Amino acid sequence: MDPLAETTALLRDLVAFPTVSSDSNLAMIEFLAERLMAAGARVEIHRDPGGTKANLFATIGPERAGGILLSGHSDVVPVADQDWTTDPFAMVERDGRLYGRGTCDMKGFIAAAVAMAPRFAERATGRPVHFAFTHDEEVGCLGAQALAGVLAARAIRPSVAIIGEPTLMRVIEGHKGCCEYSVHFTGLEGHGSAPDRGVNAVEYAVRYVARLVDLGERLKARAPAASPFDPPWTTINTGALIGGVAHNVIPGKARIDWEMRPVQPGDADFVKTDLKRFCEEDLLPRMRAVSPAADIVTEVIGEVAGLIPVPENEAKAIVMALTGANGAGTVPFGTEAGLFQALGMSVVVCGPGSIEQAHKPDEFLALDQLRQCLTMLEGLGDRLSA
Structure with missing residues (x-):
């Protein structure tokens, strides 16, 4: 199947999970775990103390430090009292746009990363690629804080993190806490x-x-x-x-x-x-x-914590090369990036879609943005064999 068509189909499945932060995300996490295991990933599911939420951490490639982490949050903001013209949890494609809650914030990136997993499995012979899908980002980055604690206790962990929040595929090296x-x-x-x-x-x-x-x-x-x-x-x-x-x-x-x-x-x-x-x-x-x-x-x-711009940033260098960007910027909104930076990783934020569409009725992700994201991830796969 064409990568864009495959990713769009997967995104449709993800949007159908109503993972509003007040509700469970387990069904979506288990669905993603099955997809990643089918691609050969080693998958971990870490539940929250209440047992109704979970983080997913998965690895493809050798068991060694220095891997590249692709990170996204599974939860979405509520749709209550918003004037949607379509069912927010049934994705609709219209005029080159994919409408549905979470399409740009940020299930589009998750779908692209998971759709690329089989290709990563073919190429990740030298450097591992990791997937981190968290709960409760929209209400305080609770899942990422818990996952950071898990990773901090390990001798083997990623050295580069790409947070796929919607930036119109711009490379972002800093944001406030x-x-x-x-x-x-x-x-x-x-x-x-x-x-x-x-x-x-x-x-x-x-x-x-x-x-x-x-x-x-x-x-x-x-x-x-x-x-x-x-x-x-x-x-x-x-x-x-x-x-x-x-x-x-x-x-x-x-x-x-x-x-x-x-x-x-x-x-x-x-x-x-x-x-x-x-x-x-x-x-x-x-x-x-x-x-x-x-x-x-x-x-x-x-x-x-915020994401602090630093002079030496491998993540920035990699993503700039993959996207053709000639610089990196900052954004006013917050992400989980600072939590991974605090673990010693080099981090950037770069993902499909515009933050202007996030949290609004009729949220959408442009197909062209999803295509650009897949191109970036395809190039990333080529770097995993080195």
Whole structure:
């Protein structure tokens, strides 16, 4: 079968698995495991503690260090409340585009990598190729963090990683980190006519948000002079403030969901230290003066390192040669790449499709992008015999 037709058929199968992060990805992982084993891969499946999610790690070629890792996440974002014109989990081909949830983010890359597995098996006589398909990237890179722990304990692991997030097949050597938090406020409920007798959790949450806004402005002055990112500074975004039950009730509970995207590790420490001091020295004493049980608890949803551009990067050199690119850039969105870089691998992000289509209704992947990805992977296969 023609590689593009084979990959398109496989992508149709993958889209049909509704692997929204809140649900299990096991069926898709088991399907991919069967395909890879049929190609001769040595396959491992690592389940999460709950047993409903799993990572897949597979190898084709010799059992030696220095292999090339092809990585993608299996989960997709929800489709609820989105106005799709077709069934999001039934891929539709129209006008040179493949429509369906996850086509570009990022099952298209996974399909291309797996479709190429038999060809890799014919050529990987000198250097192994690895496949890493993870769970829960969209909600904090949880699967990749677990897989990184598994790989860190091994003497034999890859030295190069290609993360196939949608970049329009551009070579990306850097992106910011992503830290996500939920802050839970516990106050004291009461009648709205006597606000001083209660602890208004929403009002204290608002004060916290105001501090986040202030920190966001202060971070602009900390931007490194040669920052390659746009914007060049660490950003903070308040995604949600939830609390209260009625107009005349002092809310006893509130929650803030917020994120930070650091351009340098010191910025994260700067923000967290400031917020800890603000809570301990300002907010909590006021709250506990009324109710000793009042509290502020920060839940870490995920803290994922960014991908730092480095002068010597074998992954960049390989992918630039394969794609014909004459340079590498950066992107504002986060990926799992920093986790693999922290293991000592050289890493780039390069994959089919545009991030502009990700997370939206009628998400699509252009067939031309998939064709370019297959050309890159075909060339990669030729390097595995060296």
